[in-house]
Amino acid sequence: MRPSKPEVKLVIEPAALWDRFFPFFLDILLLWLPLLALGWFFGFMDQIPTFLVYVLPVLYFTILEGIWGTTPGKKSSSIRVVVKSDSPGVLERADPPGVLRAATRAVVVLGVLPVMAGVVGLLTIGAVWTDGLAILLYYLALFGMARQQNGFAGLHDLISGTRVVRVQTGKAESQTAP
16 A cells, blocks of 8 residues: 655745845846856947847846746745736636746836836936836836735736746645544
8 A cells, every 4th residue: 555645735825026026136137147147258248249248138037937936036935927817716727837927027127127227317317316217117117006905916927918927846735524
């Protein structure tokens, strides 16, 4: 007689905003440190091709989040990107979002910062504090409407039909009475 395997309980809950910042920062470091090292080593820091600046990050997030629902940064924090459920009362399905949704999400996330920087640059020509203001506007644009009621969905989540969730596994509670 084989012993039965313990059942695993999968708990999916919305990832809070503060749970999302470190993984994103880690992913950006994973993307940029090799590029910066190559640029420094070969002497082309000021000539990094546009492809590497814009397309590579979009491909990184599109492929990793679209197929597996996670990136190394997100995996380090036990969070992942999933498809928003259409069922009432059910926030998410555990499915990865797919390449199209992930591409939409990545383009919005990575496209908002240059837009905010451009707006700030037009309004405050020559001011020293413009970078900080652009970053503040970036986060407000992405997460200004994020609330606990909508699963902390940012602009990119709402547009792409995705949510970022914390995934926890544990042993399922026994259904038998003592």
